[in-house]
Amino acid sequence: MKLLQVDTVARAREKLKKAVQGQGVKRRRVPLEEALGGILAEDVYAKEPVPGFDRSTVDGYAVRSADTAGASDSVPVFLRITGEIEMGRVPEHGICPGECMYIPTGGMIPEGADAVVMIEYCELFSETETAVCHSVPAGGNIVHAGDDVQEGEKVLTKGTRLRPQEIGLLAAVGEESVTIVKPWSVTIIATGDELITPGDRMEPGKVRNINNYGLEAIARQMGFDVSGCFLLKDERGLLEETVRSAMRQSDIVAVSGGSSKGKKDETASVIGTLASEGILTQGLALKPGKPTILGYDVPTGTILLGLPGHPSAAMIVFQLLIGWLWEDISGGKKSWPVPAELTVNVPAAPGRAVCQTVQLLRGEDGRTKAVPVFGRSGLISILTKADGYIVIPENQEGLKKGEMVEVFLI
Ligand SMILES: Nc1nc2c(c(=O)[nH]1)N[C@H]1C(S)=C(S)[C@@H](COP(=O)(O)OP(=O)(O)OC[C@H]3O[C@@H](n4cnc5c(N)ncnc54)[C@H](O)[C@@H]3O)O[C@H]1N2
Numbered sequence: 001m002k003l004l005q006v007d008t009v010a011r012a013r014e015k016l017k018k019a020v021q022g023q024g025v026k027r028r029r030v031p032l033e034e035a036l037g038g039i040l041a042e043d044v045y046a047k048e049p050v051p052g053f054d055r056s057t058v059d060g061y062a063v064r065s066a067d068t069a070g071a072s073d074s075v076p077v078f079l080r081i082t083g084e085i086e087m088g089r090v091p092e093h094g095i096c097p098g099e100c101m102y103i104p105t106g107g108m109i110p111e112g113a114d115a116v117v118m119i120e121y122c123e124l125f126s127e128t129e130t131a132v133c134h135s136v137p138a139g140g141n142i143v144h145a146g147d148d149v150q151e152g153e154k155v156l157t158k159g160t161r162l163r164p165q166e167i168g169l170l171a172a173v174g175e176e177s178v179t180i181v182k183p184w185s186v187t188i189i190a191t192g193d194e195l196i197t198p199g200d201r202m203e204p205g206k207v208r209n210i211n212n213y214g215l216e217a218i219a220r221q222m223g224f225d226v227s228g229c230f231l232l233k234d235e236r237g238l239l240e241e242t243v244r245s246a247m248r249q250s251d252i253v254a255v256s257g258g259s260s261k262g263k264k265d266e267t268a269s270v271i272g273t274l275a276s277e278g279i280l281t282q283g284l285a286l287k288p289g290k291p292t293i294l295g296y297d298v299p300t301g302t303i304l305l306g307l308p309g310h311p312s313a314a315m316i317v318f319q320l321l322i323g324w325l326w327e328d329i330s331g332g333k334k335s336w337p338v339p340a341e342l343t344v345n346v347p348a349a350p351g352r353a354v355c356q357t358v359q360l361l362r363g364e365d366g367r368t369k370a371v372p373v374f375g376r377s378g379l380i381s382i383l384t385k386a387d388g389y390i391v392i393p394e395n396q397e398g399l400k401k402g403e404m405v406e407v408f409l410i
């Protein structure tokens with residue numbers, strides 16, 4: 001009887017990391033529109049201050065604050081309106097004592113003004129005079145040049161994962177492109193005679209292809225380029241040819257299905273043939289995810305990954321191995337687990353780590369609770385019901401209700 005010689009997740013990660021060590025990290029300059037999810041490859045310094053000039057934060061009148069001292073509804077101060085400031089333009093002149101200028105939100109503060117009175121506190125007396133019924137302190141309703149970002153300041157640190165707010169900041173400091181760690185390119189191959197696409201007519205015995213869609217989405221979420229997505233019949237020659245050709249243009253070729261010990265399970269044999277380093281791992285001490293295969297090909301610099309056919313297992317393993325490796329070698333900030341209190345006991349699996357999906361809820365006591373979503377790894381709905389997962393290490397006893405756990409969000 002031939003049983004799989006399994007590796008722990010830690011051991012498999014170690015092997016993967018060692019295999020790709022010589023590859024180094026490549027960089028790519030991308031326009032901001034394509035930077036979302038990218039890992040910043042260098043620190044970014046502001047070439048210009050934000051804002052670039054003193055600006056009003058309200059619609060109103062730019063004034064000298066001293067002129068408004070003591071102003072109230074019953075004793076207003078009368079100021080002469082000497083003009084109007086236009087957006088995007090430098091004021092035509094400054095203001096002197098007893099004067100004011102109309103200013104829109106974001107307009108440039110004129111010389112001589114040190115505050116802005118909101119329009120709601122002013123009553124137009126004539127075209128050239130307004131009554132101000134409210135005093136305003138120096139600096140009131142003004143955002144000063146550099147208040148947001150100082151010129152020369154380090155605004156973003158290498159390793160930052162670019163979220164919408166970072167992209168906005170880059171735009172604010174005048175960067176139209178940014179250098180990120182070149183994302184890996186991934187080819188995804190689903191295998192199985194039973195598989196049909198979501199649009200095909202359902203027939204008895206057929207199963208809709210979930211993995212191509214789920215894995216492609218995870219890869220894109222991680223910021224990778226997806227260079228190809230294939231659905232193949234269980235045919236060794238076809239699989240070998242498709243993987244071989246994908247290796248020329250991909251950093252990762254992920255094959256789902258055919259990783260186990262069934263009669264038609266050929267993924268291990270194909271990876272063994274095509275990877276110059278042979279098979280690194282065949283079998284993970286993980287539930288779900290046992291039928292996982294890893295190989296590395298040095299000449300093409302490709303990771304070959306055989307994933308379990310069961311959809312939840314395939315997605316979790318991709319996350320645990322490839323997601324982890326990408327975070328590690330791209331220098332990106334590590335994902336932060338959420339602490340939560342377990343609501344029921346979770347059993348361990350002898351000799352295997354358990355990756356248990358959980359839902360996060362707020363308990364009546366106000367604490368964050370982790371509610372396990374139990375179900376077999378062939379079920380896709382357990383992932384949609386889950387907010388994250390917890391890991392019980394191999395050789396550890398199960399977890400007890402009430403224990404604090406760390407939830408990795410998915
Ligand atoms: N004798 C053994 N049998 C099995 C073992 C084992 O160790 N010994 N492991 C089980 C575990 S755990 C898993 S997971 C599965 C994985 O097997 P494979 O990776 O070889 O995958 P398949 O047999 O091709 O498929 C398994 C299952 O998943 C469905 N599937 C496959 N691809 C897709 C897809 N793209 N979209 C949706 N569903 C897919 C497939 O129809 C099968 O139902 O093996 C156990 N058996």
Ligand code: MOO
Pocket residue numbers: 286287288289290291308310313377378
């Ligand atoms: O461990 Mo399999 O990978 O249960 O689904």
